[in-house]
Structure formats: C-alpha cells, structure tokens
Amino acid sequence: MFPFRKKRVEEALVPPNPAEDRAIELTSEELRLLRQPRSAIAEQIRQLRNSIQALNPDGAPRTMVITSSVEGEGKSVGTLNLALALAELPRMRVLVLDADLHRPAIEDYLGLPHRQGLSELLRGELGLDQAVRATSVQGLCVMGPGRLPEKPSELLGSDRLKTVLSQLRQRFDYVLIDTPPALSINDSAMLGALADGIVLVVRMHSTQRHLVEQAYNLLENLGGNVLGTLLTAAGEPNQAYSR
Template sequence: MAPTNQSDQLEPAPADETREIPIRREELAVHVNPRSQVAEQFRSLRNAVHAMNPDGASHTLVLTSALSGEGKSVACLNLALALCELPGIQVLVVDADLHEPSMERYLELPVRQGLTEVLTGSLAIGAAVRKTSVKGLSVMGAGARPKNSSELIGSERMKTVLNALRQRYSYVLIDTPQALTISDASQLGAIADGVLMVVRLGYTPRHYVEQTVNSIEALGGNILGTCLTDAAVIDTAEGYGQRTK
C-alpha cells in the first residue's frame, strides 16, 4: 500500500541518535517523579503483569481503551519504565497507534520512520528500533501515517514482526488507537499474548468499556486486566502543562 506524502519526508533514525535525550515529561511519573503515588500504582501494575509471567517468557502486551484520551499512551510508557526497573529486563514500546501516534512526542524524540515502514517493507526491524536514555527501554515509533492502517496492522507481516520482536525483548508493549471505533487494537490483541484495558475513571461510559472488551475477545484477545487512570490526576497534569512559568 502506498504511504502518504508525509511519509516520504520521514527519515530513518540515525544510530544512537536518541540515547542521550532525557525523559522529562511530567506524565512519565515512574521516571520523573519516582516516589509519587502514580509511579507506585504503575509499579503495582508492573508487579501484577510480571507475576502472571513466572517462567520469564517473553511477552507481547497490547494496551488499549475504548476512547481516545483515556491515558493509554502514558500508561504504556509508565508500565514500560516500571518494567525496566527490574533487573535484566529489556522492554520495547511499539507505537501502533497509526492514527494518533504519540510515543515520540512523550519521549521528546525526533519523528522518524517506524512501524509503518517496517510493515510496508521499506525499513528493517532493527533500523526502526531506537534505544532511549533509560537502561533497557527501546522504542519503535509509528512512522508515517498510512492511508489504511487496519490493512497494515492486520497483515501477515505484522505477525512476523511481532514474533521477531518477541525473540529480542522481555516485554513488547504495544500502544494502540481507541478500540471502540477502530479495529486495530482488537486485531493486535488477537496476535499478542494479552491485552490491558485502560479506563479513565468518570470519563468512559461503562457500556463502551463492555462493548470494547467484547470486540477484543470476539477476535480471540486475552484481556489480562484493567488499568484505571484517574480523571483528577489527568486534569491536574493538563493544568500544569498549560501554566505559564
């Protein structure tokens, strides 16, 4: 499938370009505010995820939510950061939200080629993975915005890519678009080991969550649990972001 014009302008990442770029967005509490309550909650989620994996086998996990703006991308990165605190763990975060990519924005990295180009066959997997300044944490950005993301995400190539990544990392965390209206997360859930549902308290109607869970399970996805994000915390963070200092 043909990438958009925007994609033609994206370049592959130079080797090690991102290793020295600090992680400093305040939402990424596990790293920037490690003693906060939010950081502790992500460590609890990490412990629960890790405890489901007593044999230490590699795992691919999809993070999704019914709606956009529920905090799944931030949760994905905080969970990844918490997993990296465990000794010897290598984590890859994959931005499979080809509709509204955000991993590079949260990590303050230059936008480069990524998953789209890997799936269209123009970029090798290794060239799409970038190490971050946090030990054990690597990221694959979304790359260009394709015209038909569902076709790419549902392709045989996606399965091959995920299997290859599973060989190289202890955990592959996959960030996805909202699952109520876009099928990409359900398709990924079907080929990953598990799905974590992110639910923003007081924001998402219960029946939307149920409908989303049903559509993920209908394709064979294995829902491991729910990560609740707190509307109050999110609103506070947005307030801070808008403040002039």
C-alpha cells in the first residue's frame, strides 16, 4: 500500500558522502513545496510554518517532533514539506532528523542512499558533522536513521540524545524530528518531552477522533507541548487558487 513500507534491508552502511548528497535532485511528487509550490497543500503547509514562526518571535532555535496517532497519517511527508517551507525563508537552516527507528522513510522520500546516521551518532561511532547531510536544497540538511537498532527505545532514551539535540540547536534554526506513531510506540512521546514542541499530524476523515485525543493526552501528559495539528488528505478545497 505504501511505497516505503517494505522491510528495510539491513545493509552494511557506510558514512555519508557530502558530494554525493548534494548532487541528488529531490524529485519525489510528495515534496509538494518543490513540485507544486502553488498548490493548496503547499499553502496549507506555509500557513503552519507561519504559525510556528509566530509562536517564536525571537527566532530562538527550535526542536520539533512530528508525530501522529497511528501509522500512515503523513508524518514523514509532512515533516519534509514543513522543512521545505521553513527553508524557503531567507537564511533559515533546517535539519530533518529521522528518528523513526522502526520504519524510517526520510532518505527514501528524498531519493538519498541509506547511510550511517543517528544510530551510529548515538553509539559514538560517527561524528555529528558527518551525520548531518547537506541536500541540493539551500538551507535543508538531513540526518538519516543509520542502521536500525534492535532496541530503538534504549538508544533514543540514552543521555547522549539530549547532548546531540543541544548541539543541533546550535547549528540549526529548526530541527524537525520525524517519529513513529505515538499510540503504538513510546519513542514519540519520549522525544516530544525533550523537544520544544510537537506537531500532531491527523489524517482527515480517517483517523478516529478518540485516537487523536488519546495521542494528544499521551504526548501532553509526558511533558510534551503540542503546538498544533497538520491535517492531511484534506482534499484541495482551494483548487481554484492552485496552479
């Protein structure tokens, strides 16, 4: 059903190569901000970006977790489009961090090869500068998940993650953290409590309301701060304005 839902082959990963990454054009149709920059969906994402910016008038560096109640609601695609919308602003430095160590998708949506990343960084096997990958889009960097660990929660729960997040705050204006669904995997709520804010992705007309409420309560009860929601599959009500 979903193109990237097939099991990830556990290959032996090598460190990223900056020249290789920068040369890759981002072509996926899912990247609405690049492919259909004037569509209603692109505008909706820019509105979310503007609201997030409005909540941060001082322009302080921010870490934000993107999550949803259940799988397939559009977290990964939403994370990338929000990152692209932020990167449209002048001098903005944005990092997309793929912290879904169960079903990562960021590298695949960007067409980037799987390389070492977050897991190796947290294990001390890769430096931060190597783990952060530039892309062909100005202002946009990514960090992939690296080799998927046996016990993702243990790796993400280590103190080292806090250090990594504070180092990333010094280098980027926004760090957007893609995560697994909140109701099935505890990692999102745990990461949400560490981050400055959470965006809850909700698939319209599909996800049951009580599940959204459950996810919201779970995230807030564990210390997270839900800043807003991103509605996906909402149709294109403003078709007349899109090109």
